[in-house]
Amino acid sequence: MQDFTIYFQLGVDHILTPDALDHILFVTALCLRYLWRDWKKVVVLVTAFTIGHSLTLALSALGYMQVNATWIEFLIPLTIAATCVNNIIQFKAEPTKRLPLIYFFALFFGLIHGLAYAETILSLEGKENLVADLLAFNIGIEVAQLVIVLVVLLLSYLVVQLLKLSRKVWLQAASALILVISLFWAFERFPYHKNYDDESEKTVLVSGIGCSRYV
Numbered sequence: 001m002q003d004f005t006i007y008f009q010l011g012v013d014h015i016l017t018p019d020a021l022d023h024i025l026f027v028t029a030l031c032l033r034y035l036w037r038d039w040k041k042v043v044v045l046v047t048a049f050t051i052g053h054s055l056t057l058a059l060s061a062l063g064y065m066q067v068n069a070t071w072i073e074f075l076i077p078l079t080i081a082a083t084c085v086n087n088i089i090q091f092k093a094e095p096t097k098r099l100p101l102i103y104f105f106a107l108f109f110g111l112i113h114g115l116a117y118a119e120t121i122l123s124l125e126g127k128e129n130l131v132a133d134l135l136a137f138n139i140g141i142e143v144a145q146l147v148i149v150l151v152v153l154l155l156s157y158l159v160v161q162l163l164k165l166s167r168k169v170w171l172q173a174a175s176a177l178i179l180v181i182s183l184f185w186a187f188e189r190f191p192y193h194k195n196y197d198d199e200s201e202k203t204v205l206v207s208g209i210g211c212s213r214y215v
Contacts (some may be wrong), residue, residue: 003129003132003133004132004136005073005136006136007079007132007133007134007137007140008136008137008140008143009137009140010075010137010140011137011138011139011140011141011142011144012138012140012141012143012144013140014141014144015122015140015141015144015145015148016144016147016148018047018061022076022077022080022180022182022185023076023113024082024148025080025178025181026076026079026083026109026113027049027145027148027149027152028148028152028178029080029083029087029175029178030045030046030105030106030152031045031046031048031148031149031152031156032087032152032156032171032174032175033087033102033171034156035153035156035157035160035161035167036154036156036161037159038155039153042149042153045102045103045106046106046142046145046146046149048103048104048106048107048110049106049107049109049113049145050110050138050141050145051107051109051110051141051201052056052107052108052109052110052111052112052113052114053109053110053111053113053114053138053141054110054114054134054138055108055110055114056111056112056114056115057114057115057134057137057138058114060114060115061130062130063207065116067115068191069116070189070191071191072112072116073116073189074186074190075112075172075187076112076113077182077183077185077186077189078114078180078182078186079105079109079112079113080178080181080182080185081179081183081186082105082109082110083102083105083109083175083183083214084175084176084178084179084182085103085175085179086101086105086137087102087171087172087175088171088172088175088176088179090102107151107181141157147208156170186194
């Protein structure tokens with residue numbers, strides 16, 4: 001039970017921290033098009049993302065996948081940018097498709113985000129009790145993501161339904177702002193950029209234990 005609590009808290013801490021602003025903005029971009037009444041669609045969306053990153057996290061932690069962390073850090077802001085572009089050009093007030101394109105974005109981009117967490121899991125206890133640790137870690141991430149979703153839905157409710165700003169204007173303006181930020185990050189993290197600083201080599205302390213963490 002103690003191990004579950006440690007890994008659950010680790011999952012939460014990996015999301016609800018300023019160092020995880022890229023992940024926060026990705027989840028925000030995913031949810032911007034929805035309002036409070038769309039909460040069921042948001043649950044499906046976040047679940048698709050969770051499935052994606054859980055799969056690659058498990059495969060990489062078990063040693064079946066090995067990807068250069070530098071490229072993952074570069075690709076993550078590109079997933080944010082692509083989501084924002086989709087928000088801007090594909091907006092419809094009431095999507096008619098049963099499975100909008102953004103659901104597939106969430107699943108596919110979740111595969112990329114999941115690769116960023118493998119070193120954190122292995123740096124603590126290696127592969128011992130890995131399945132249980134992965135479960136606790138993913139539950140912690142999911143809970144933290146739902147907190148972000150709640151904040152985004154409340155903000156959208158305030159802006160669109162109380163302040164009466166056009167839903168389309170809100171979606172496109174917020175997405176454009178996040179797009180600019182994500183493109184700046186992508187430029188900074190480009191692996192062959194002469195000023196690129198390999199953040200994956202930084203170490204943070206979580207519950208008194210050193211572990212790698214992407215920024």
